Amino acid sequence: MKVSELGELGLIELLAKMVDGARDNKQKAWQQLILGIGDDTAAWHGDASIQLATVDSLKQDVHFSLDIISWQDLGWKALAINLSDIAAMGGLPRYALVSLALPGSTEVESVLAIYRGIIELARQFGVAIIGGDTDRAPLIDITITVIGTTGTRAKRLLIRSAAKPGDKVAVTGYLGAAAAGLEMLTKHLGFDSEAIAVLRKAFWQPSPRINEGQMLVEHGVKAAIDISDGLVSDLKHICQASQVGARIEVDRLPVLPAVRANFGARAWELALSGGEDYELLFTAGADVIDEVKAAAACPVTVIGEITAGKKSEVTVVDGKGKLVSLPKTGWEHFASK
Amino acid sequence: MKVSELGELGLIELLAKMVDGARDNKQKAWQQLILGIGDDTAAWHGDASIQLATVDSLKQDVHFSLDIISWQDLGWKALAINLSDIAAMGGLPRYALVSLALPGSTEVESVLAIYRGIIELARQFGVAIIGGDTDRAPLIDITITVIGTTGTRAKRLLIRSAAKPGDKVAVTGYLGAAAAGLEMLTKHLGFDSEAIAVLRKAFWQPSPRINEGQMLVEHGVKAAIDISDGLVSDLKHICQASQVGARIEVDRLPVLPAVRANFGARAWELALSGGEDYELLFTAGADVIDEVKAAAACPVTVIGEITAGKKSEVTVVDGKGKLVSLPKTGWEHFASK
Numbered sequence: 002m003k004v005s006e007l008g009e010l011g012l013i014e015l016l017a018k019m020v021d022g023a024r025d026n027k028q029k030a031w032q033q034l035i036l037g038i039g040d041d042t043a044a045w046h047g048d049a050s051i052q053l054a055t056v057d058s059l060k061q062d063v064h065f066s067l068d069i070i071s072w073q074d075l076g077w078k079a080l081a082i083n084l085s086d087i088a089a090m091g092g093l094p095r096y097a098l099v100s101l102a103l104p105g106s107t108e109v110e111s112v113l114a115i116y117r118g119i120i121e122l123a124r125q126f127g128v129a130i131i132g133g134d135t136d137r138a139p140l141i142d143i144t145i146t147v148i149g150t151t152g153t154r155a156k157r158l159l160i161r162s163a164a165k166p167g168d169k170v171a172v173t174g175y176l177g178a179a180a181a182g183l184e185m186l187t188k189h190l191g192f193d194s195e196a197i198a199v200l201r202k203a204f205w206q207p208s209p210r211i212n213e214g215q216m217l218v219e220h221g222v223k224a225a226i227d228i229s230d231g232l233v234s235d236l237k238h239i240c241q242a243s244q245v246g247a248r249i250e251v252d253r254l255p256v257l258p259a260v261r262a263n264f265g266a267r268a269w270e271l272a273l274s275g276g277e278d279y280e281l282l283f284t285a286g287a288d289v290i291d292e293v294k295a296a297a298a299c300p301v302t303v304i305g306e307i308t309a310g311k312k313s314e315v316t317v318v319d320g321k322g323k324l325v326s327l328p329k330t331g332w333e334h335f336a337s338k
Numbered sequence: 339m340k341v342s343e344l345g346e347l348g349l350i351e352l353l354a355k356m357v358d359g360a361r362d363n364k365q366k367a368w369q370q371l372i373l374g375i376g377d378d379t380a381a382w383h384g385d386a387s388i389q390l391a392t393v394d395s396l397k398q399d400v401h402f403s404l405d406i407i408s409w410q411d412l413g414w415k416a417l418a419i420n421l422s423d424i425a426a427m428g429g430l431p432r433y434a435l436v437s438l439a440l441p442g443s444t445e446v447e448s449v450l451a452i453y454r455g456i457i458e459l460a461r462q463f464g465v466a467i468i469g470g471d472t473d474r475a476p477l478i479d480i481t482i483t484v485i486g487t488t489g490t491r492a493k494r495l496l497i498r499s500a501a502k503p504g505d506k507v508a509v510t511g512y513l514g515a516a517a518a519g520l521e522m523l524t525k526h527l528g529f530d531s532e533a534i535a536v537l538r539k540a541f542w543q544p545s546p547r548i549n550e551g552q553m554l555v556e557h558g559v560k561a562a563i564d565i566s567d568g569l570v571s572d573l574k575h576i577c578q579a580s581q582v583g584a585r586i587e588v589d590r591l592p593v594l595p596a597v598r599a600n601f602g603a604r605a606w607e608l609a610l611s612g613g614e615d616y617e618l619l620f621t622a623g624a625d626v627i628d629e630v631k632a633a634a635a636c637p638v639t640v641i642g643e644i645t646a647g648k649k650s651e652v653t654v655v656d657g658k659g660k661l662v663s664l665p666k667t668g669w670e671h672f673a674s675k
Contacts, residue, residue, distance in 0.1 A: 140475075
């Protein structure tokens with residue numbers, strides 16, 4: 002059935018039922034909820050900790066193309082990019098509002114699949130979907146707002162402006178996989194099935210580092226960002242906010258083995274500039290990093306250090322200390338192409 | 339200068355400066371703010387009252403056409419429709435996140451004008467703009483999320499599901515003006531200059547009934563909604579949520595004089611079904627309504643009553659009690675046109 006046949010109210014009713022079916026009363030978000038979908042606003046009992054809010058969207062033909070993604074992955078990723086922002090503050094996500102725009106000719110089943118993807122990820126992190134908005138539009142747009150709080154054990158934040166000269170620069174997990182996945186999907190590159198699965202998942206189902214963000218706060222890390230634009234671009238954001246420089250060594254980058262194996266010399270480029278890995282990039286003193294490494298369930302790799310050098314400049318060097326020039330430094334929305 | 343020449347980061351910087359220039363430290367929203375635009379999320383000190391959140395968008399060629407609106411009014415209205423939802427809960431708006439999509443060819447000055455409109459209204463109600471998102475897109479889309487709290491004097495909500503048989507149905511202000519304004523603008527109708535100004539403002543600069551929403555809660559009103567889809571459609575939402583019926587009398591509708599004067603026999607139709615008036619529609623016992631009337635700074639008009647009759651049915655009658663048939667009952671996004 003098409004969305005235009007079901008109608009707006011029918012669609013909202015269907016989605017509201019689906020969301021209510023995913024209610025999890027063991028989670029604080031649902032326990033505190035007074036009104037979810039269906040009134041003028043959502044309402045919940047506030048608490049006096051620090052509150053967080055972020056909004057980010059996936060737009061057809063800007064961020065994705067329908068021929069290389071499943072509807073369910075689309076929903077997952079639209080929520081994941083927002084949860085990643087909460088993770089990068091050391092916060093816990095609590096509530097999500099989903100603003101959905103689509104053509105009337107969209108199959109209702111496709112919309113339900115988007116919501117299945119959103120709900121699947123929301124359940125993993127105890128997030129309650131509490132409202133939203135549906136509109137007709139020529140292209141699909143999923144804009145999600147996520148509201149969260151600081152964690153229960155430490156009421157501090159990971160901010161961009163807290164990096165200090167002498168800090169080590171480190172990342173969680175592996176780099177380059179999402180960009181490699183996008184290239185594989187758009188260029189129909191043929192790899193072995195394991196590589197295909199890993200790269201596909203990296204691009205379409207990134208796992209927000211919520212637990213790792215909490216862990217960083219608990220061990221005293223103060224500066225962090227999530228890697229969405231690209232390693233170098235996002236490190237620049239930290240440098241600008243903190244009024245420092247940074248130096249990273251290409252040879253230390255934790256490039257995903259499947260990327261190294263299949264993209265050869267271009268692997269480091271994907272890791273430096275590809276973006277969308279949604280790993281956490283953070284800075285802290287060497288002792289704090291050692292503690293983090295010991296506590297982390299995922300790889301944590303030191304890739305360079307914060308310098309007092311030229312403001313906001315990120316220098317990339319190879320194993321011999323030779324300057325590496327960068328072909329591209331991340332995502333720029335309004336660039337004429 | 340075009341947005342594509344300035345670039346995404348340049349645009350964000352410009353908008354962040356503009357928003358910071360509008361900071362008002364006498365307002366609680368700004369006082370409690372820890373981080374606004376510029377980090378992974380916004381952050382603020384929470385409080386333990388009831389929290390509210392809503393999201394709504396204005397999309398080019400769906401909700402507006404650029405040939406009949408100024409950029410500044412567009413910004414105003416995009417925020418107003420969200421503040422109206424907070425008003426309809428009896429809440430106070432606190433924070434706004436602005437997700438903006440536009441073509442690279444948009445003039446930067448136009449984007450600044452959108453923000454001027456948003457900021458102008460935000461300042462009126464002490465709302466802090468704390469973040470957002472900018473994206474390239476073929477058509478303009480302004481999606482705003484507003485977070486609020488219950489008022490300081492009464493921690494109750496106005497909900498859709500609290501209407502009871504015997505309640506009077508009442509509205510704030512006047513009806514039909516927004517729909518009349520839209521028709522005037524799209525059909526280039528020529529009225530006297532005063533009517534033009536009033537109808538234009540009604541459509542493009544609706545004033546959210548925040549103070550009135552607070553006042554309703556304080557006087558014990560329990561059920562309300564804002565009129566966005568249209569009087570009959572929105573009353574149906576209340577009836578569905580409350581499992582009641584309603585009966586309204588056409589002759590009692592507070593149709594705006596400028597609409598009555600210029601639209602003749604169609605005036606009542608615009609008032610019943612036009613939508614976008616953003617007045618509050620509420621139900622309560624006759625004694626409560628009397629108190630509200632005495633306390634209100636704006637007109638408050640009883641237009642009918644809640645019945646125990648057929649579930650969710652809204653009956654419209656004329657002065658002689660004769661049934662009036664309705665040509666259209668509000669906005670339906672996915673309808674094939």
